[in-house]
Amino acid sequence: xxxxxxxxxxxxxxxxxxxxxxxxxxxxxxxxxxxxxxxxxxxxxxxxxxxxxxxxxxxxxxxxxxxxxxxxxxxxxxxxxxxxxxxxxxxxxxxxxxxxxxxxxxxxxxxxxxxx
Amino acid sequence: xxxxxxxxxxxxxxxxxxxxxxxxxxxxxxxxxxxxxxxxxxxxxxxxxxxxxxxxxxxxxxxxxxxxxxxxxxxxxxxxxxxxxxxxxxxxxxxxxxxxxxxxxxxxxxxxxxxx
Numbered sequence: 001x002x003x004x005x006x007x008x009x010x011x012x013x014x015x016x017x018x019x020x021x022x023x024x025x026x027x028x029x030x031x032x033x034x035x036x037x038x039x040x041x042x043x044x045x046x047x048x049x050x051x052x053x054x055x056x057x058x059x060x061x062x063x064x065x066x067x068x069x070x071x072x073x074x075x076x077x078x079x080x081x082x083x084x085x086x087x088x089x090x091x092x093x094x095x096x097x098x099x100x101x102x103x104x105x106x107x108x109x110x111x112x113x114x115x116x
Numbered sequence: 117x118x119x120x121x122x123x124x125x126x127x128x129x130x131x132x133x134x135x136x137x138x139x140x141x142x143x144x145x146x147x148x149x150x151x152x153x154x155x156x157x158x159x160x161x162x163x164x165x166x167x168x169x170x171x172x173x174x175x176x177x178x179x180x181x182x183x184x185x186x187x188x189x190x191x192x193x194x195x196x197x198x199x200x201x202x203x204x205x206x207x208x209x210x211x212x213x214x215x216x217x218x219x220x221x222x223x224x225x226x227x228x229x230x231x232x
Contacts, residue, residue: 002174004134004212014132014216016178018120018166022226050134050212052168052176058118060168060176062132094225096120096166100130100216109210110138 005048005064010102012047013065019087019095021057029091036083043077045070064102071099121164121180126218128163129181135203135211137173145207152199159193161186180218187215 021029040046045066053059065071074080087095137145156162161182169175181187190196203211 096223099220100218102216104215
């Protein structure tokens with residue numbers, strides 16, 4: 001499922017996770033990534049997620065959170081911590097992680113009749 | 117070209133652009149997107165970009181900038197402004213744009229021998 005995250009009023013936080021996947025055990029990776037999406041959505045302060053992946057294995061996942069405390073709690077989640085360790089050991093050749101405070105946000109939707 | 121942006125010391129700014137492409141005139145869209153990447157990279161305060169697109173047309177592009185002033189100047193660029201108008205009229209069924217201040221950043225690279 002790829003779609004837009006909700007548009008809460010700023011300020012809130014974004015975790016920008018950019019990763020290069022090695023392509024190891026793709027089915028297991030996909031199910032684990034899906035599990036992490038589900039688990040993240042259950043955490044206090046979770047606001048939404050957006051994710052896109054190239055066929056090359058390069059991907060960006062941006063998750064949105066109400067506060068730095070919510071991000072720290074998700075980071076400390078035991079299952080998430082174990083999966084991060086597997087990510088470094090098995091799945092990713094590299095990643096970048098940035099924590100950023102969303103200060104402004106806006107969106108656009110084409111009128112239904114305009115969508116070609 | 118999909119790869120990681122550099123890792124300058126925070127704080128700096130991220131423009132998180134998440135869009136659903138309609139699939140109209142894909143070749144022209146791709147060349148215009150490439151032109152915008154090149155033009156952005158020439159702007160003062162540009163720090164880098166990361167981009168990933170699904171086959172469905174859902175994509176995320178995160179560009180990084182030294183300041184809000186640099187982002188405002190890029191937004192005011194005439195060629196960029198015309199392309200944004202075309203984006204709304206022709207290419208995108210919807211998008212979300214978030215401007216966020218990067219407060220923390222770190223990365224990981226597997227040791228060369230580990231990359232499977």
